[in-house]
Amino acid sequence: MVRKLLTSIFLCVLTCSGLQAQQRLLSKVIVNGFYTTSMNFVLDSLMSKYKLKIVYDREQASRVGISERFVEEPINGALKTLCRQADMHYWVDADTTIYIVKSQEDVRLLKKKAALDNVHPEVRSMRVRTETVANSEVIPKVDKAFRLSGRIVDQISGESLPGAVVSVERNNIRATTNADGYFTLANIPSDTCVISTSYVGYIPDRLSLKHVDVSQKMIIGLSVARNSLEEVEIKGKRNDGIMSTDKRKVSVLQISPAKLAELPNLGEKDIMRSFQLMPGVSASNESSSGAYVRGGTPDQNLVLFDGFTVYQVDHLYGFFSAFNSNAVKDVQLFKGGFSAKYGGRLSSVTDITGKEGNQKDWNIGGDLSLLSANIYLESPVMKSGTLLLAARKSYQGPLYNKLFNQFNKTTTTATPNAGPGGGRGFGGATAVSTPSSYFYDLNAKYTVNIGEKDLLSWSIYQGDDDLDNSRDITLPSFLTTSTVSSGPSITDKTTYGNLGSSLKWSRRWNNKLYSNTLASYSTYHSDRNRSNTMSVTNSDGIATEVTSGTIEQNKLQDWSIKSDWEYQASNKLKILFGGYGSAQDVIYKYSQNDTSTLIDQNRKASVVTGYAEAEYSPVEKLQFKGGIRSTFYDQTKRLYYEPRFSGSYLLTDRFTINAATGRFYQFMNRVVREDILSGSKDFWVLANGTTIPVGSADHYIMGFSYETDKYLFDVEGYYKNLNDLTEYSQRTTGNRRSSTLEEHFYNGRGYTSGVEFLAQKKAGKYTGWVSYTMAIARNQFDAYSADYYSANQDARNEFKSVNMYKWNNWTFSATWIYASGKPYTAPVASYTVDNVSGNARTYLTISGKNTERMPAYHRLDLAATLDLIKVDSRKTGSISFSLFNVYNHTNIWYKEYTIYNNQVITSNINYLGLTPNITLSLKWK
Known part of the structure; x- marks a missing residue:
């Protein structure tokens, strides 16, 4: 009995020693290298480079193709990856010999074979390597191009x-x-x-x-x-780097979602906001993650997610974009002069490709910040499919309260009247608000390979916001009267969101021809109730509540199908062509005081489009891209032609000049509804060719760049001519009620021009860029002025400095932004007139169109990100600390006006002040 016990203890000691040896082997050997060859070549290389003993069935391994890159990968992870592709397993013996086998029984057979051959595994491995070198010519030799x-x-x-x-x-x-x-x-x-x-x-x-x-x-x-x-x-x-520009493409920015955490952020890493740090994209629109590109408005930017159009790209009043970065693989922004493949917008294109999910192993991860939490799951499905699920939701934490309490911190003043019935007034009105708002979004994507040539993917996205900025205004004593004893209660509730889905079939017909065919559906809805309730006491002392305000409803549905084809005729010539068809249904209702409906629109339209484009490089340094897009729009019964052209020339290996031009049409517009009292709001409508014409734009772009291994210097100038712009306003008609739509739409034209400068350091421990944009955006509407005036989005000067420094696992970043103040229209005074029926009407005297300007905008953001690394050098997450608006500068978002007792009360709605944040990002594998 004692002998058996001692034998068991001895075997346990041997086993533990073997396990310890295995663990030392698996923890110390770190694999680096790229392999695109058969598995036997890979195993031979590992044996030679890392002095390993590997025994395997050479015939089996030679039939398995491997394409893998290992960066600081422990040997156990590398073996696991290799064996997964070969449908095999690895076994580490007590003497640290590694066996690559189909089953555990194969270990015994391989040991027996080695003993019969009287060959030590390491000697056998050397012989195998020698045979491998001798037989390297098994790869077919190519003796022609x-x-x-x-x-x-x-x-x-x-x-x-x-x-x-x-x-x-x-x-x-x-x-x-x-x-x-x-x-x-x-x-x-x-x-x-x-x-x-x-x-x-x-x-x-x-x-x-x-x-x-x-x-x-x-x-x-x-x-x-x-x-x-x-x-x-x-x-x-x-x-x-985080972002890059391609010197052979004109006005194109590409972003790496994997690196976004290194930039300072407000609540979490944000794709759309990161573009605002580059020249040509305005960074002073803190309340909008939509892109104001080269003087254009967000509705003039086509935003595609997995092929379907996203009409609302904001969450929480625009402080965050609608896209969860954990569900995004690639983003490209075309700032102008874009390909004939894209159309329907006047300014720019943002093309977002969603993640497909991990093809090799399942994984789960997510982010937790002081504002929101999100989680994602990715996994292989069967042998050829992948699945990605992602969900995100805001919650009422410290940053949430900071974000929405800003609406309480408004600078409020009263403007004395200059008209009849006026009297002098002074500041003192205050607003008390208890906001209750939230957002959520969901992403799902399933991708499956059908054979070697076909790929199917289904993607769906849904995002919704519920915003409540209702508040009470307390009036100063000089504004109260015997009939108006208290300030108004303002109801300001908004709900909006998107739902989109696409089904895509991709096929590689042969080495030259490739196609993508996609069917999609997208819908957008927005409902807003902004009303004022005030207690009024009559002569008999009876108090009643009087409600006035506006109610808006906007709903849009979009069904589309498109097919894009690529034909690679040669290295010098590539041909793109395809077709597109869509049908839209837009509903918009606008009412006042719950009784008077000013707009009640339900319009449907369809477009059919075809395009063709060629990329041609006649000589080594010259590349042209020319194409045409033609669209039939059923509302106008017209065919619209859009020629496009761009080119680049490499003067040297480092110096490139490029240019682009083209015509662009927009058939669906997000019209600005000018509301002097409560700030301009927008709504989607379809062009009808008369009161709402089809907008058009002509782009002219030219620039040059100088690029080395570490630095990039880029200068680009542009000019855009805009025609048939549309705006909705009631200000020129006073308080007149109308049930017709067309009466309140005004048409005009405009232009934008500017020069962008970029100096970027791309490599090294310190990276970053500085940029400067000098830009002009001007409009001309006969209803407002016979001359050109500054457009709402005009920002003459923007300077941005982005700095990042890497130290071990830390990344430190600092961003400083300066921008000229934007223009606005302000009421100067109010006056009251009694009409023939004896009813009193209050009117505004306003300034010239956008003749006033906000103060300059500027802020400093700081962040520090620590990568969380396992002992095997794998990154499992990060923790980020950020400070937004470090020196707490007051930047004005917009001005809001309220009229009581013939006084104009002005409220400055401000952007965020100093805001700290912490974001924890983790993944299981």
């Missing part, structure tokens, strides 16, 4: 990377991956070539084709650039 096609994916998740640049070194052969990550390179020289790949926010890579079977489709994986990685010297341009 060949074509190479493949796909660029995320190394960890396997998701495709759209917009990645693939090129042949020391050659002009270059391609950009499409929406699903595919690329094709033609006429590659037969001698040994090196393929370079780069993607914003990822580590660039180089791959030799010497031992690659070029007749097969390649899968190249890239890894996210992390702070903890040592800087790698790579020949070519680094592209691991």
